[in-house]
Amino acid sequence: MTASLAAPSTPLGAKTRINDFSIQVATVNGSGSQTANTVLLRAIFQMGVFVSGKNLFPSNIAGLPTWFTIRASAKGYVARKASNEMLILMNAETAKEDIAKADAGALVIYDEPLQLDKLRADLSYIPVPFQKLVTASCPEPKLHKLVKNMIYVGVAARLLSVDMEEVKKAITKQLKGKAKAIEINQAAAVAGYDWAMENLEDQDHIKVVRDNKTNGLIIVDGNEACALGALFAGVTVVGWYPITPASSLVETFIEYAEEYRKDPATGKSTVAIVQMEDELASAGVVLAAGWAGARSMTSTAGPGVSLMSEFIGLGYYVEAPGVFFNVARTGPSTGLPTRTQQSDVELCAKCSHGDTQHINLYPGNMEECFQFAYDAFDLAERFQTPIFVVTDLDLGMQNWSSKPFAYPSKPYDRGKVLNQQQLAEAKDWGRYKDVDGDGICYRSLPGTAGGKGSYFTRGSGHNAYAQYSEKPEDYVEVVDRLRRKYETAKTHVPTPVFRNLGSVKGVLAFGSSDPAVIEAQDILAEEGLKTDYLRLRALPFTAEVDAFVEEKQVVYVVEQNRDGQMANLFRETYPQHATKFKSVLHYNGHAIDAKCIVDQITAFEQK
């Protein structure tokens, strides 16, 4: 079995998938596997190869199955790939099922005692004596469970020809500052690597070859990117409630705020962060803080938005600003809390009872998570309304490579706020008077001195002077103006991004579907079907969206929910084109992949 492996120079076969493969790691959650998987991902990234990771984890703290998929792609495709070339099976509970589902020809690294090699003849098996190796490399028995996973990182690195120095570097990075943990984990990875070197034949199935595609890139998740956007946007009040997959957005913000949001003169905090008793109270804090002039935010997921909807309607009607991050997960109800979906489209578009319309931002990558989070605060204050920034678990919690974020040098837009002097000079000021014809009125902030500008905010019927009114004409004036305000937003929200291959056939998607759509577009083009792709980035729909819908013969609306919610919004907005919209759907909780898009569009085309 033993072969000498001069890794990087091993001759590669014609069929070798160089920098183009997926690895799936099956472990038990709470066993430290997330660290090991991130190290493997990072080491490949450091080899200059585009890489993306998807963690498929249970709603549980320890003991349940979890899978992590690492995809390397020379072409830069970062969507989840439906097939895997290598499996690393560490979980006895799922191993047989994992084998049954494996793609023919896959390399299977597994824990030797599991004895999986008789199950199927069309796989290549690599049994590894993990327990023996961890016992030899790690002196502390109580750490064996956590360190065991680092052994497979070494084995995989060897088989893939990943430079061991990059693995060590990745461990150092991942465990920043914890010298002892770094030492123990590096020893385990080396033990795995050395064992593979001595005991395994080389393989030419999949390989990593050093490239330069990732120079200067960062690895980040969407929640952190959004947190950074909020940090630079100068958020001053945060009311939140823990919920998967949104908690890490505020938690990451808290870490950064500790460091970067203290008044240098006094050491006191320039942001108030309060963990509230529920999402409803969080929404109240956000809107009241916005009403009082602060930049405010919360982060939540679908169940939280449901609870908040009472306040969202109030915010819309009294015109109070606030930024609401919805890191969507699989619904309805509790649904699958740790799985992804884009199933809050209609909820966020029209959250709350009565006639409501909300500005929604749909970032599709890490730079946009950062930028849109920053912009959301400007939009909230400009439009004096709740703004939803809608991401999902896939964007929010998975690792993505990205260009470093550009500094948002544009000064804040604090919107139409009258100060003491302006209020004194204003003639016949009314809180809800549309002076400029754009539907956006001038507001005053509580506490403004001078005896002018005080008014009474109410969620009940009111007139242009914020007085209680049940008169039909007063009511209609306000709600029609709110509609006008929403129209104005069309020229302020992010415009769509196009990837046109020259076609009358359109593909429309948003958010985390982007990488899979790009890959699907390329596959379809190779198969002879060119498409033009519009990536929607906001509600309301802008003029560019109108034109696209007008131009195309057909618009395939790709989205991650069962009911085609975004397609429904399009049919409602463009009833004259309603038959053009065909839904391409993916909603099983896993991140969307290119193949499902290709298959569905192909099926439509063959009809």
Place this chain on the structure above:
Amino acid sequence: MTTATPSAPTNKLGFTKQDYVGSKSTLCAGCGHDAITAQIINAAFESNIEGHLVTKYSGIGCSSKTPAYFINQGWGFNSVHGRMPAIATGASLANRKLINIGVSGDGDSMSIGMGQFVHAVRRNIPMIYIIEDNGVYGLTKGQFSATADKGSFLKSGAKNDLPPVDPCTLAIELGCGFVARCFSGNPKQLNAILKAAFAYEGTVVLDIISPCVTFNNHDASTRSYKHVKDHDFPLHDLGFIQYSEVEEVDIAAGATEVVTFPDGSKVAIKAIHEGYDPTDRFGAMKAIHESMAKGEFLTGLLYINPTQPPLPQVLNLVDEPLATLPEALVKPGPAVLEEIMQALM
């Protein structure tokens, strides 16, 4: 600054009492809530409150309409049912200079809004939290609320078989440092307590028994004017002395206790109910429970502990309002982003 006749008396800020009024009340004639509104106006005038710093929050219900009836110079926010505490929390964090008054009812705070009440009190939000307590849902025409006494009757004859929630013992249990019960029919006591409340830094819980003349003022009600008057047991005579007004000391004759606030203001207490010490938390709980068992309303300052830090202090916030901090203070520079990006590479 004054808008009333030149002869009207002014306070230290030069305002007349007229400067503290609001719009005309639309509540039923004789409503206890209007008597409370009148004392808020008096107390704010006498306490030299800066009207433009006042924010008035409410939820939904008859009580929640009342912020429109006082201090027009301030900013009002009539929000949604039971959610006033979250509104007060957000605004008070955004601008810690604001003087926050929340007006709620027994339905708004003890039923639908119980959760928010509990947590606002726990957090010691800087606000005067007034519960205008009539034991009934007035605005929806007379259903029981959660403070209705067991065995009491509705006008329709329906009997309440469930025990009441008591906002005062609940607030003390939650760590509130200023808990009082008043009767809307005792303006003198209410005035003294409201003035002390304006000087207090954290959450003040005032449960004010305020009879509903339309739906809960009949003979079988335990919240009627007559019933409350007959069962009101004032604990003490109170005198409040604002720090800046030391020369106008009005300590009740025979004061047995003086409680000093961090700003130097003082509450002088002359006990009527023998042996009642409002600084003794467990003693207060015991006395309130005993009186409730007898069907009495102990009124007055039930519990006071002026040393608890309010939320903005706990969060170590800057002294200036967060809402108006300059961009330079809240937006980190390019070097910070560069440093963060390097760490993510």
